[in-house]
Amino acid sequence: MAEISVRQAIREAMREEMLRDEKVFLIGESIGPYGGCFKVTEGLWAEFGDEKIMDTPLSESAIVGCGVGAAMMGFKPIVELMFADFVTIGMDQLVNNAAKMKYLHDGDIDFSMVLRMPQGAGATMGPHHSQSVESWIMNIPGIKIVLPSNAYDAKGLLKSAVRDNNPIVFIEHKLLYNDKGEVPTGDYTVPLGKAKVVREGTDVTIIAYSYMVKIALQAAEMLAQEGINAEVVDVRTIRPLDIDTLADSVKKTEKAVIVHEAPVFGGAAGEIAAALQEKVFDYLDAPIGRIGAAETPVPYSQPLEHAYLPNAKTIAAKVREIVTPRWGGK
Amino acid sequence: MYVEKLQKKDYEELYYYLYLTRYADEIFCKYYKQGKLQENHHSSQGEEAVAVGSGILLRDDDYVVPSLRSRGHFWTKGITVREMMAGMYGKVTGPAKGKNTSHHMGDMARGVVCGSGIIGGALPVAVGVGLGIQKRGQDSVCLVSFGDGSTSRGDFHEAMNLAAVWKLPVIFVCENNFIAMGNSFKKEMAVDNVAIRASAYGMPGVTADGNDVLAVYEATAEAIARARKGDGPSLLEFTTHRWSGHGVKDPDTYRDRDEVEGYKKDCPLVNFNKHLIEKGILTVEEIAAVEQKVISVVDDAIEYAEQSELPTADIVSTNVYA
Numbered sequence: 001m002a003e004i005s006v007r008q009a010i011r012e013a014m015r016e017e018m019l020r021d022e023k024v025f026l027i028g029e030s031i032g033p034y035g036g037c038f039k040v041t042e043g044l045w046a047e048f049g050d051e052k053i054m055d056t057p058l059s060e061s062a063i064v065g066c067g068v069g070a071a072m073m074g075f076k077p078i079v080e081l082m083f084a085d086f087v088t089i090g091m092d093q094l095v096n097n098a099a100k101m102k103y104l105h106d107g108d109i110d111f112s113m114v115l116r117m118p119q120g121a122g123a124t125m126g127p128h129h130s131q132s133v134e135s136w137i138m139n140i141p142g143i144k145i146v147l148p149s150n151a152y153d154a155k156g157l158l159k160s161a162v163r164d165n166n167p168i169v170f171i172e173h174k175l176l177y178n179d180k181g182e183v184p185t186g187d188y189t190v191p192l193g194k195a196k197v198v199r200e201g202t203d204v205t206i207i208a209y210s211y212m213v214k215i216a217l218q219a220a221e222m223l224a225q226e227g228i229n230a231e232v233v234d235v236r237t238i239r240p241l242d243i244d245t246l247a248d249s250v251k252k253t254e255k256a257v258i259v260h261e262a263p264v265f266g267g268a269a270g271e272i273a274a275a276l277q278e279k280v281f282d283y284l285d286a287p288i289g290r291i292g293a294a295e296t297p298v299p300y301s302q303p304l305e306h307a308y309l310p311n312a313k314t315i316a317a318k319v320r321e322i323v324t325p326r327w328g329g330k
Numbered sequence: 331m332y333v334e335k336l337q338k339k340d341y342e343e344l345y346y347y348l349y350l351t352r353y354a355d356e357i358f359c360k361y362y363k364q365g366k367l368q369e370n371h372h373s374s375q376g377e378e379a380v381a382v383g384s385g386i387l388l389r390d391d392d393y394v395v396p397s398l399r400s401r402g403h404f405w406t407k408g409i410t411v412r413e414m415m416a417g418m419y420g421k422v423t424g425p426a427k428g429k430n431t432s433h434h435m436g437d438m439a440r441g442v443v444c445g446s447g448i449i450g451g452a453l454p455v456a457v458g459v460g461l462g463i464q465k466r467g468q469d470s471v472c473l474v475s476f477g478d479g480s481t482s483r484g485d486f487h488e489a490m491n492l493a494a495v496w497k498l499p500v501i502f503v504c505e506n507n508f509i510a511m512g513n514s515f516k517k518e519m520a521v522d523n524v525a526i527r528a529s530a531y532g533m534p535g536v537t538a539d540g541n542d543v544l545a546v547y548e549a550t551a552e553a554i555a556r557a558r559k560g561d562g563p564s565l566l567e568f569t570t571h572r573w574s575g576h577g578v579k580d581p582d583t584y585r586d587r588d589e590v591e592g593y594k595k596d597c598p599l600v601n602f603n604k605h606l607i608e609k610g611i612l613t614v615e616e617i618a619a620v621e622q623k624v625i626s627v628v629d630d631a632i633e634y635a636e637q638s639e640l641p642t643a644d645i646v647s648t649n650v651y652a
């Protein structure tokens with residue numbers, strides 16, 4: 001085991017997959033000598049050269065579409081967007097081509113493509129470089145959506161994504177890139193579509209993914225001081241959604257709060273809450289809580305950005321509201 | 331020649347804005363590194379003449395859509411150094427009370443259209459502003475600024491084409507510094523220059539020296555005159571070079587040092603300064619007085635920004651909707 005950052009974990013996954021399978025290659029803007037906008041691909045160009053580390057013009061639609069065509073030719077492109085916000089430009093290729101190819105060929109087609117992109121606020125990067133985009137992509141059958149929260153998962157999930165024969169949107173969080181964690185050297189995978197209990201508890205289930213797992217864990221520590229024992233579950237893959245793991249946790253705790261960084265309205269929490277109540281309605285002791293960002297664009301200046309974002313305190317407050325018996329307790 | 335009509339005060343003004351862009355930029359870089367500023371800055375040192383030489387021609391009833399390296403377009407449209415500096419500090423006295431960054435700020439009252447952090451995303455908006463001008467029956471223009479890298483975007487193609495088909499008064503100003511973040515020009519496009527692309531849309535395409543503020547002025551003046559007459563858009567390409575990394579934090583390790591040092595020998599400020607002296611337009615003392623004025627304006631702006639308050643949480647949700 002070695003302690004490496006999420007950035008290194010993602011780089012290692014790509015490097016090892018390129019060495020393992022000659023069909024794997026990288027496309028993106030300034031991913032070569034520059035090393036990528038967030039330096040995730042740093043060093044790879046020196047090792048693999050232009051043929052595998054392909055710098056592109058500033059053309060997100062062409063980049064994503066090119067990934068689609070190459071995937072149909074049996075290659076396994078890993079496509080990088082500098083910021084998740086720019087997925088809007090590649091959206092036509094993603095929605096109308098990538099997501100539908102398998103279906104339109106009735107399954108009889110190779111389609112292995114990973115679209116990597118960093119999202120999230122907290123770095124005063126303003127409204128066009130800070131958004132959370134997963135829910136924009138959730139309503140597209142045919143796409144899988146992966147959001148790792150730590151180095152171990154990032155490496156293992158990315159390897160699974162590269163080996164999966166579907167278009168996969170792999171969403172990284174820019175505030176996690178420097179976070180370090182234990183990662184085994186050598187090959188391992190983390191399966192897609194499996195959530196994980198990252199903190200065991202009995203009183204309430206906090207469901208989160210990406211950077212918000214870290215914040216949810218902080219909230220859980222705050223709550224523990226008050227005698228509230230929260231379980232934290234990392235969703236890891238929001239499509240396909242591992243509803244069983246989430247439901248099992250809520251059956252135990254009978255209460256749930258779902259947290260994400262995107263604004264609540266139309267966010268993944270709504271979908272997860274709906275799926276949960278279908279499974280565990282009889283177990284629920286309180287309405288399912290949702291926590292997300294304010295219903296505004298991401299503001300630039302720090303005090304506004306802080307006010308916009310969910311944090312450990314707002315999560316803890318929501319949990320308190322939910323665990324407080326509403327009808328005199330049971 | 332439009333340049334021939336320039337008066338002494340116009341030359342002074344040009345030099346004022348050139349020097350302001352340089353001096354403010356030096357402050358932005360220094361203060362960002364010191365952690366005083368919230369806004370990540372993209373230096374325009376070495377490229378000042380493009381925005382200044384084109385922006386200075388805009389009237390109050392014209393519009394500009396600036397880009398990340400074209401601070402001169404803000405100054406020449408009347409955005410104050412105080413506002414811009416407050417924005418860099420993330421203060422409530424900055425653009426949109428701190429909701430927006432200064433390099434994408436907009437103010438329709440002063441003809442400054444909000445830019446986009448999505449490179450190329452503002453070009454279609456500029457076409458819409460051109461359409462608005464045409465529908466109102468004005469003889470105004472909309473000048474939109476972008477880099478060479480931006481011309482690889484589909485939005486560039488669509489915007490150029492639509493503006494040409496509808497003969498809209500849009501001036502497409504490409505600040506060609508031959509690099510997009512880490513991607514050199516040859517990796518961006520297979521043609522030798524950006525202006526050649528204009529022929530595909532049926533509009534004039536002109537390449538001029540972007541380190542010569544008067545060459546920028548001349549080419550822009552011609553395009554503006556054409557647009558005001560209702561003859562439609564133009565694509566102007568001004569060649570220049572990026573002196574530093576992409577953003578302040580970029581150590582720029584991927585370029586040859588000698589190459590970058592070489593660019594600095596073709597400095598738009600030095601070039602213009604020499605011209606002013608050699609032609610006897612301004613004296614050394616007069617130039618020094620302009621520089622002094624800039625320094626005091628920037629000093630005042632720093633003090634203003636530092637004394638301003640940060641925005642408070644209560645405004646975060648205001649003005650999402652009307």
Ligand SMILES: Cc1ncc(C[n+]2csc(CCOP(=O)(O)OP(=O)(O)O)c2C)c(N)n1
Nearest residue numbers: 086399447448449477478479480509510511
């Ligand atoms: C759609 C989009 N893709 C990528 C980026 C990231 N990015 C910001 S500036 C830049 C380079 C732009 O190059 P150019 O247009 O030539 O302008 P320059 O920076 O050279 O002034 C890139 C890639 C972005 N902001 N928007």
